[in-house]
Structures are given as structure tokens and as C-alpha cells.
Amino acid sequence: MRYLLALILLASFAFTTPPTLKLALLKYNGGGDWYNDVNSLKNLAKFCNENLRTNFEVNDYATVEPGSAEIFNYPIVYATGHGNMLFSDLEARNLRAYLEGGGFLILNDDFGLDPFVRPAMKKVFPELDFVELPFSHPIYHQKYNFNNGLPKIHEHDGKPAQGFGLLYQGRLVCFYNFETDLGDGWDDVHNDPKELRTKALQMGANIVQFVFGQ
Numbered sequence: 612m613r614y615l616l617a618l619i620l621l622a623s624f625a626f627t628t629p630p631t632l633k634l635a636l637l638k639y640n641g642g643g644d645w646y647n648d649v650n651s652l653k654n655l656a657k658f659c660n661e662n663l664r665t666n667f668e669v670n671d672y673a674t675v676e677p678g679s680a681e682i683f684n685y686p687i688v689y690a691t692g693h694g695n696m697l698f699s700d701l702e703a704r705n706l707r708a709y710l711e712g713g714g715f716l717i718l719n720d721d722f723g724l725d726p727f728v729r730p731a732m733k734k735v736f737p738e739l740d741f742v743e744l745p746f747s748h749p750i751y752h753q754k755y756n757f758n759n760g761l762p763k764i765h766e767h768d769g770k771p772a773q774g775f776g777l778l779y780q781g782r783l784v785c786f787y788n789f790e791t792d793l794g795d796g797w798d799d800v801h802n803d804p805k806e807l808r809t810k811a812l813q814m815g816a817n818i819v820q821f822v823f824g825q
Contacts, residue, residue: 635685641697678702691719
């Protein structure tokens with residue numbers, strides 16, 4: 612099981628025509644709106660296929676629970692929302708096994724998630740703390756260069772955009788975008804300017820490329 616996700620991550624580069632993969636949305640408990648931004652993953656998948664030559668399913672994405680066995684089928688899981696996020700002991704153990712085994716979690720602060728996501732992830736990795744990634748981190752310098760770190764997509768309360776990570780044995784297993792809301796930029800319901808939506812999608816593509824390459 613430990614190496615299952617590593618094999619999935621390598622699959623896109625193992626074939627001339629890579630197998631179709633799906634991005635996955637995390638359905639967590641606690642009452643937070645995990646289902647927010649319904650088109651985000653579809654739009655990100657389409658952008659990556661067009662610009663990174665990935666082979667993601669663009670008409671659908673998976674919905675997985677943190678305690679399910681199905682989570683191990685997906686190289687990247689995305690979680691978003693405004694409110695509470697809770698993991699049971701079983702869910703925390705399973706999510707940790709997924710991340711230790713090669714999986715990757717993108718956490719999207721849709722404004723208001725921060726007080727809940729930090730204790731939730733502390734249950735998954737009690738020994739780890741989120742660290743702010745420097746602007747020199749490779750995640751900001753894949754196909755697209757973001758020399759000043761995360762692009763600011765939504766103002767919210769005016770704080771600067773920040774990118775945090777959880778590093779397990781030297782590997783980035785979770786990327787948390789705070790005070791920017793990349794997911795809304797990937798979505799198509801908020802009438803964001805095209806320039807901002809493009810920056811959000813480019814940063815999303817950087818995350819995907821980083822995951823497949825690390």
C-alpha cells in the first residue's frame with residue numbers, strides 16, 4: 612500500500628498516451644461546505660490537459676471521504692470550504708497513510724477555513740506544523756513562475772496570500788493556500804477577471820506539475 616500512490620503518480624509519464632486520471636474532492640465531516648466551487652476541479656483538469664499534457668478526466672471528478680479505501684486511487688485530493696472540518700481517529704489515520712504513501716492534499720481556504728483546518732491536520736500529523744513556503748520553493752517555479760509566491764485572487768479581509776505546507780520526511784505532502792482562494796479562481800461562477808482566473812489556473816497547474824515531479 613505504501614507505494615501504490617507512487618505508482619499512480621508515475622503513470623502519466625510511463626506511457627506515450629497516459630491513462631486517464633481523476634482529481635478528487637474531499638468530503639469531510641464537521642458541517643463545512645466541502646462541496647463548494649463545483650466546477651473548480653473540472654476547469655483545473657482541462658487547463659492542465661491543455662498546458663501540461665496531462666490526461667485528467669475533464670467532465671467529472673471523484674468525491675472521496677478521508678476514511679475510505681477509494682482515496683488511494685487518486686494522486687491528488689482537493690479540500691475546500693468556509694467552515695468546520697473534522698476528522699475521526701480512523702479518518703485521520705487513513706488520510707495519513709494516503710499522504711505517507713505518495714498522495715497529495717491541496718487545501719483551499721475559501722475564507723474562514725483556517726481556524727478549522729489547522730487542528731484537523733494536526734490530528735493527521737501531530738508532530739508536524741504548517742510552514743510557510745519561501746518564494747523560492749519549486750512549487751512556485753514549475754511551468755509558470757510566481758516570483759512573489761501565491762497570486763492574490765480574492766481580497767477577503769485584505770491579508771496577503773500565503774502558501775503553507777506540511778513536510779513529511781522532507782517531502783511536501785500538503786499545500787495550503789491561505790487568503791487567496793485559488794479554488795474560486797478555478798471556478799467560473801464569480802465573474803473574476805480573466806487575468807486573475809488565468810493566474811489561479813497557472814498556479815494550480817504548477818501544483819499538479821510539482822506533485823507529479825517530486
